[in-house]
Amino acid sequence: MKNLLIKQMQFEHWANTELLKTLKQANPLNERALLLFSHINSANAIWLNRLNEVPVSSTLFQNRSLLECEQLLYANIENWTNYLEKVNEIELERVLEFDFPIDGSKRSLPKKEAIFHITNHSSYHRGQIISLIKSNVEILPMLGYVFFASKIIEK
Numbered sequence: 001m002k003n004l005l006i007k008q009m010q011f012e013h014w015a016n017t018e019l020l021k022t023l024k025q026a027n028p029l030n031e032r033a034l035l036l037f038s039h040i041n042s043a044n045a046i047w048l049n050r051l052n053e054v055p056v057s058s059t060l061f062q063n064r065s066l067l068e069c070e071q072l073l074y075a076n077i078e079n080w081t082n083y084l085e086k087v088n089e090i091e092l093e094r095v096l097e098f099d100f101p102i103d104g105s106k107r108s109l110p111k112k113e114a115i116f117h118i119t120n121h122s123s124y125h126r127g128q129i130i131s132l133i134k135s136n137v138e139i140l141p142m143l144g145y146v147f148f149a150s151k152i153i154e155k
Contacts, residue, residue, distance in 0.1 A: 001092060005115045006084050007149070012119045013077045015143045016040060019126055020070055026136040029066065033132040038064040040122045041072040047118050048079055050098050051111055060101055087111075 023029060023037060039061050046056050064072070092112040100107045109117070126143050134140055 001112055002084070002087070002089055005092065005112060008115060008119045009080050009084060011145055011148045012044070012122055013080070014148050015126060016073055016122065017077075018141045018143055019129060020066075020073060022133065022137055022139075022141045023066060023069075023129075025138070026133045028136060030132045030136060033129045034066060034069070035061060035063065036125045036129050036132075037066075038062055038069050038072075040125050041069055041076060043121060044076045044080070044118060045072065047114055048076070048083060050096060051083065051114060 019037065023033065026033070041064075042058055042060050042062055046058060046060065049056050092110070092115075094111050095108050096111050096114055097106065097108045099105070123143075130140055130143070
Protein backbone atom coordinates (compact mmCIF):
# COMPACT_ATOMS: atom_id res chain seq x y z
CA MET A 1 0.00 0.00 0.00
CA LYS A 2 2.79 2.43 0.87
CA ASN A 3 4.28 2.19 -2.63
CA LEU A 4 0.91 2.96 -4.20
CA LEU A 5 0.48 5.98 -1.94
CA ILE A 6 3.96 7.21 -2.83
CA LYS A 7 3.06 6.93 -6.53
CA GLN A 8 -0.22 8.80 -5.89
CA MET A 9 1.62 11.65 -4.21
CA GLN A 10 4.23 11.72 -6.98
CA PHE A 11 1.31 12.18 -9.37
CA GLU A 12 -0.10 14.90 -7.12
CA HIS A 13 3.19 16.78 -7.14
CA TRP A 14 3.65 16.34 -10.90
CA ALA A 15 0.13 17.55 -11.73
CA ASN A 16 0.36 20.56 -9.43
CA THR A 17 3.77 21.49 -10.85
CA GLU A 18 2.42 21.22 -14.42
CA LEU A 19 -0.55 23.37 -13.45
CA LEU A 20 1.78 25.95 -11.91
CA LYS A 21 3.66 26.19 -15.23
CA THR A 22 0.37 26.81 -17.01
CA LEU A 23 -0.81 29.39 -14.49
CA LYS A 24 2.44 31.30 -15.04
CA GLN A 25 1.53 31.56 -18.74
CA ALA A 26 -2.09 32.63 -18.20
CA ASN A 27 -2.75 36.15 -19.39
CA PRO A 28 -4.52 37.49 -17.50
CA LEU A 29 -4.40 35.14 -14.52
CA ASN A 30 -7.93 34.41 -13.35
CA GLU A 31 -8.28 35.37 -9.67
CA ARG A 32 -10.65 32.49 -8.89
CA ALA A 33 -8.17 30.05 -10.48
CA LEU A 34 -5.40 31.45 -8.30
CA LEU A 35 -7.57 31.14 -5.18
CA LEU A 36 -8.33 27.49 -6.04
CA PHE A 37 -4.65 26.75 -6.63
CA SER A 38 -3.88 28.32 -3.26
CA HIS A 39 -6.64 26.14 -1.77
CA ILE A 40 -5.12 22.94 -3.22
CA ASN A 41 -1.78 23.81 -1.63
CA SER A 42 -3.37 24.80 1.68
CA ALA A 43 -5.34 21.56 1.81
CA ASN A 44 -2.22 19.50 1.12
CA ALA A 45 -0.40 21.21 3.99
CA ILE A 46 -3.39 20.91 6.33
CA TRP A 47 -3.84 17.20 5.65
CA LEU A 48 -0.16 16.56 6.24
CA ASN A 49 -0.44 18.37 9.57
CA ARG A 50 -3.40 16.18 10.46
CA LEU A 51 -1.50 13.02 9.54
CA ASN A 52 1.40 14.18 11.70
CA GLU A 53 -1.04 15.12 14.47
CA VAL A 54 0.11 18.74 14.36
CA PRO A 55 -2.56 21.36 15.10
CA VAL A 56 -3.95 22.95 11.95
CA SER A 57 -3.21 26.65 11.94
CA SER A 58 -4.01 27.75 8.39
CA THR A 59 -7.33 28.16 6.63
CA LEU A 60 -8.43 26.36 3.51
CA PHE A 61 -8.95 29.45 1.37
CA GLN A 62 -6.18 32.04 1.52
CA ASN A 63 -5.42 34.75 -0.98
CA ARG A 64 -1.83 34.21 -2.11
CA SER A 65 0.27 35.42 -4.99
CA LEU A 66 1.36 32.88 -7.56
CA LEU A 67 4.88 33.08 -6.10
CA GLU A 68 3.54 32.30 -2.62
CA CYS A 69 1.60 29.34 -4.06
CA GLU A 70 4.76 28.12 -5.76
CA GLN A 71 6.72 28.33 -2.51
CA LEU A 72 4.03 26.41 -0.63
CA LEU A 73 3.83 23.82 -3.42
CA TYR A 74 7.56 23.07 -3.21
CA ALA A 75 7.45 23.00 0.60
CA ASN A 76 4.54 20.55 0.36
CA ILE A 77 6.48 18.33 -2.04
CA GLU A 78 9.44 18.19 0.33
CA ASN A 79 7.30 17.63 3.42
CA TRP A 80 5.14 14.94 1.82
CA THR A 81 8.20 13.14 0.46
CA ASN A 82 9.74 13.10 3.95
CA TYR A 83 6.49 11.88 5.51
CA LEU A 84 6.03 9.04 3.04
CA GLU A 85 9.66 7.93 3.33
CA LYS A 86 9.30 7.55 7.10
CA VAL A 87 5.75 6.27 7.57
CA ASN A 88 5.17 2.52 7.89
CA GLU A 89 2.26 0.32 6.81
CA ILE A 90 0.90 0.01 10.36
CA GLU A 91 0.78 3.79 10.76
CA LEU A 92 -1.04 4.12 7.42
CA GLU A 93 -3.79 1.85 8.76
CA ARG A 94 -4.27 3.99 11.85
CA VAL A 95 -7.53 5.92 12.02
CA LEU A 96 -7.25 9.68 12.00
CA GLU A 97 -9.85 11.79 13.81
CA PHE A 98 -10.37 15.36 12.68
CA ASP A 99 -12.80 18.26 12.58
CA PHE A 100 -14.26 18.76 9.12
CA PRO A 101 -14.03 22.50 8.35
CA ILE A 102 -17.01 22.65 5.97
CA ASP A 103 -19.69 21.63 8.48
CA GLY A 104 -17.77 21.40 11.77
CA SER A 105 -18.48 17.68 12.15
CA LYS A 106 -16.07 15.28 13.82
CA ARG A 107 -14.91 12.61 11.39
CA SER A 108 -12.56 9.66 11.21
CA LEU A 109 -10.67 8.12 8.32
CA PRO A 110 -7.74 5.72 7.99
CA LYS A 111 -4.58 7.65 7.18
CA LYS A 112 -4.10 5.79 3.89
CA GLU A 113 -7.58 6.86 2.76
CA ALA A 114 -6.86 10.46 3.72
CA ILE A 115 -3.98 10.38 1.23
CA PHE A 116 -6.31 9.11 -1.50
CA HIS A 117 -8.71 11.90 -0.61
CA ILE A 118 -5.96 14.48 -1.12
CA THR A 119 -5.24 13.40 -4.68
CA ASN A 120 -8.94 13.19 -5.56
CA HIS A 121 -9.63 16.57 -3.98
CA SER A 122 -6.83 18.19 -5.96
CA SER A 123 -7.93 16.57 -9.23
CA TYR A 124 -11.41 18.03 -8.75
CA HIS A 125 -10.05 21.53 -8.23
CA ARG A 126 -7.47 21.24 -11.02
CA GLY A 127 -10.41 20.57 -13.36
CA GLN A 128 -12.13 23.71 -12.11
CA ILE A 129 -8.96 25.73 -12.64
CA ILE A 130 -8.55 24.46 -16.20
CA SER A 131 -12.13 25.53 -16.95
CA LEU A 132 -11.40 28.99 -15.62
CA ILE A 133 -8.16 29.56 -17.54
CA LYS A 134 -8.80 27.76 -20.83
CA SER A 135 -9.33 31.00 -22.74
CA ASN A 136 -6.25 32.62 -21.16
CA VAL A 137 -3.56 30.10 -22.18
CA GLU A 138 -2.40 28.74 -25.52
CA ILE A 139 -1.96 25.10 -24.49
CA LEU A 140 -3.89 23.39 -21.72
CA PRO A 141 -1.96 20.80 -19.73
CA MET A 142 -3.04 17.16 -19.72
CA LEU A 143 -3.17 16.48 -15.99
CA GLY A 144 -4.88 13.09 -15.80
CA TYR A 145 -3.16 10.24 -14.01
CA VAL A 146 -2.76 8.35 -17.28
CA PHE A 147 -0.51 11.12 -18.64
CA PHE A 148 1.71 10.80 -15.58
CA ALA A 149 1.85 7.01 -15.24
CA SER A 150 1.73 5.65 -18.77
CA LYS A 151 4.47 5.51 -21.35
CA ILE A 152 4.08 6.26 -25.04
CA ILE A 153 4.65 3.17 -27.15
CA GLU A 154 6.50 4.02 -30.34
CA LYS A 155 5.20 2.31 -33.49
